Amino acid sequence: MAIIEVNQVTKVFGTDPESILRLMDDGWNKEKIYRERKHTVGVNNVSFSVNEGEIFVIMGLSGSGKSTLVRMLNRLIEPTRGSIAIHGKDIVKMNKEGLIKVRQKQISMVFQKFALFPHRTVVENVEYGLEVQGVDKAVRRKKAIESLTLVGLGDWANSLPSQLSGGMQQRVGLARALANDPDILLMDEAFSALDPLIRKEMQDELLELQEKMKKTIIFITHDLDEALRIGDRILLMKDGGVVQVGTPEEVMTNPANEYVERFVEDVDLSKVLTASSVMRRPETIGLDRGPRVALQLMRESGISNLFVVDRGRRLIGVITAEDASVAVREGRTLEDIVIRDVAVVDKDKLLYQLFDICSTSKHPVAVVNSNNRLMGVIVRGAVLGALAGNPDQRTEQPAEVKPASTEGVSANV
Amino acid sequence: MSKLPLDKWVESIVDALETGLKPLFHVISVIIEGIVNGIANTFHWLPALVFIVLATALGYYLGKWKFAAFTAIGLLLIDNLGLWDHTVDTLALVLTSAILSIVIGVPLGIGSAQSDRVRGIVTPLLDFMQTMPAFVYLIPAVTFFGLGVVPGVIASVIFAVPPTIRLTNLGIRQVPEDLVEAAEAFGSTSRQKLFKLQIPLAMPSIMTGINQTIMLSLSMVVIASMIGAQGIGADVYGAVTQIKTGEGFEAGLAIVVLAIVLDRMTQHIVRKNRRGSNV
CATH class of the missing domain: 3.40.50.300 (P-loop containing nucleotide triphosphate hydrolases)
Structure with a gap:
């Protein structure tokens, strides 16, 4: 590796x-x-x-x-x-x-002060690496243009570096480094x-x-x-x-x-820590279970809601203890009471992007990966704890499989 | 304390060189004479007016109409004064010295730029060449190459080559470090680095050196005429020995015109280089 x-x-x-x-x-x-x-x-x-x-x-x-x-x-x-x-x-x-x-x-290199060759046009700069390898002119020109297009400067191929702004010059520097692949x-x-x-x-x-x-x-x-x-x-x-x-x-x-x-x-910690670093392990239940089982699970874990997932752990929704006990009385199924409109964030979202969603959501926020698989849940207390730099308030990375702490999840209200 | 026999030593060295390297000096002599005569014959073969038209066109291409006008008027004046043939001889001598200076100077400059050791040897030599009065090395030049245009060219080259070496060295050393690093980082060989980056970027500096070299070799033409080099320098020298102020002025003016035309032409080449910085 x-x-x-x-x-x-x-x-x-x-x-x-x-x-x-x-x-x-x-x-x-x-x-x-x-x-x-x-x-x-x-x-x-x-x-x-x-x-x-x-x-x-x-x-x-x-x-x-x-x-x-x-x-x-x-x-x-x-x-x-x-x-x-x-x-x-x-x-x-x-x-x-x-x-x-x-x-x-x-190995290619991009330099602090761009280090573009002032006597060569943009495209001639980009093809330099291929040129010294002895690549055929037409081939290297084509690759250089591709590389320039990649950084959004395809139209500037025949300009001189001095005609470009600093940001554009460094794009050329990047294109030059990428042209050699x-x-x-x-x-x-x-x-x-x-x-x-x-x-x-x-x-x-x-x-x-x-x-x-x-x-x-x-x-x-x-x-x-x-x-x-x-x-x-x-x-x-x-x-x-x-x-x-x-x-x-x-x-x-x-x-x-x-x-x-x-x-x-x-x-600013909120711009460094991601959702996955403050989430907790979620308590979940399958949709095919009955409301009684759900209530039992919540009672055991001392929490008031459960996330519903399918067999692939893809998120379906959330159920609350209140709805579950009503369902038990009226003989309805989980299908009837699942709330599908759940606040969801990607696991790589940064904390500062979560403030708004956490403060407005009635339920804990679900953290999912790109396949919509449920990775964890976030409660408000965890976000604040992480920002305070208090490691006790933070939970394990999802990689470390540990049973969810009852104490932690009870804050899910 | 008795005097150091430095003069005797130098003379014996020169004598030894003369006898030992005679064939080499002969070859050098033939080559230089060939170049000078080649250039001079070509210029003589062209009618003066054609030459002037060509020079004016070149002046217009490199500079603008002002420079072209000066070239035309200046050269016509020389022709009018009846100094055309001698001026052309002088031009041939100057151009030969310039060509030799470039051929010798640019590689030496590159060498000094790339190796501190080479620079350590070359720099004091250049100091010596530039400060030793030119008349002094006319003497061994005559010993080795006889009278005529060849020792004149040799003396001009010795006198005029230092700026080309120095400015080539400087120009290459002044190429920004990060550009050199970039060239290396992309896997250039030393040769590629030299020809694709360092020489193109040092070009304005190298051209300035060549410009200086041409000016210096022009300033040698009068001195060279003292050992038999033909040309406008001989007219100046003759006027001096016969105290003919008017003729001296005319010949001197021809040298000035030639100097200005050559200087502006090379300077415009420098500027053109700087502007059209495309390879």
Whole structure:
């Protein structure tokens, strides 16, 4: 699964990096090395792996070594020590020809300041990667136009980069990186030079493109909001080392140390946590059961409503204890009393998008996946608890199958 | 303390080179003479008026009508003064020096841009070449190549090549780092990086260097005439030795016209390069 495996990679800048490695092994820290030997430790013993198809964000403040780290992934900067395996092959040991092949076919890069070639038209920029591979002119032109169309700039093929706005230029940068059809995309602060509105637009567009293409993306940023928005996983760097690796939610809710905590304390949790992180396991019943069974189940769990699902756990509706006891008296079936008009949200919805729906719905809100399968339920208390950062109020991820806690579900009223 | 016999050392080195490398100097001499004569004969073969029309058209293409008008009037004036043939000889000498300077200078400039070690060797040499009075290296040039146009061209090249080397080096080093990184990140070989990115972007700088080189070699024509190079320089030199102020002025004016035309032409090429930045 891992497409990139970085193992104990270190980069020391200076005239004699080898000697510094020995000092580092003896326990010298970055400051002491700089003070006494005038060498800079850019990246210090970093290991991580990136899975195929994920957006892996490397995040840190300037000077944290993130740009150096990403440049070692395609050896624009030579690592001083360590191995970097791409598809299982260590590129650090590769010869020049092998490295050029990897850069041509497997890894593309998008740059902070776009780095478009000013003397080439937009389409000539986009086809550059194919051109250096020696691809036939007509073929590469066709691919370049396709790639440009993908980012919405098909009409600008013959313009010069200087005639485009910043946002458009970076789209060209993206198109250029995609034209080679690489497995891996390195994006070095790709959106940092853009103004906030355009940046957000580009983030959305990247996520949309990623939905279609399923590339492996290594995204460098110093902006935590950006990291949380687009990252499947985040690696936090400080002083050349790794502080924490985890999903945005793990980083937010379980900061590895004070540094991460300070980083994330200002972040709006409602824009990070998703419905699936605050939902509880639902109590369900099939439509073919009788109202008596339903009442019994509710009594046992101490709750006042039940979600009705079919055999594939697809959501049908909800029944309340009140309706069920009426049905028992009047001899009606669940079919008669099921309320089909239930508030439903997708499991990936962010909390801030749930406020409105939670406050107006009479029943707990159902959380479903894309196939309309019931994943969980959300009660108001859970949303508030999660925003307060109170882990006790939050329940397990759906993956961890645990019986629903009676206490929790009783709040379902 | 007795004087260092530096003069003796240099002379013995020059003597050794002269005897040791005679065949090489002969070959160089034949080549340079061939180029100069080729250019000069072509220009002489063209009637002056045809040449002027062509130059004016080129001026119009590169600049605008103002520059074209200056070219036409200036060259007609030279023809009218009866200095046409000598001017054409001078032009041939200048163009030959320029061509040789480009052939030698651009690769050296590229080399210095790509390797700090090469630059470390080349830079002090250039300083030496530019500050050593031109008259001084006329002497060994004559020893090696005899009298005539060839040592003139050699001296011009030595005097004029440094700007091309320096500005080629500078232009390539000034290509923004992130563009070079981008070229590398997409898997360019060094050669592709050089020809597809660095040289095109360094072109304005390289052309400025070539412009300077042409101007410097033009300033050498009078000096070159002292060792027998034909051309308008010889007219200036003759006027000086015979104290003929009027003739000296006419010949000097012809050099000025030639200089302005060559300068503007190369400058317009630079500008055209900058504008039409398409490959």
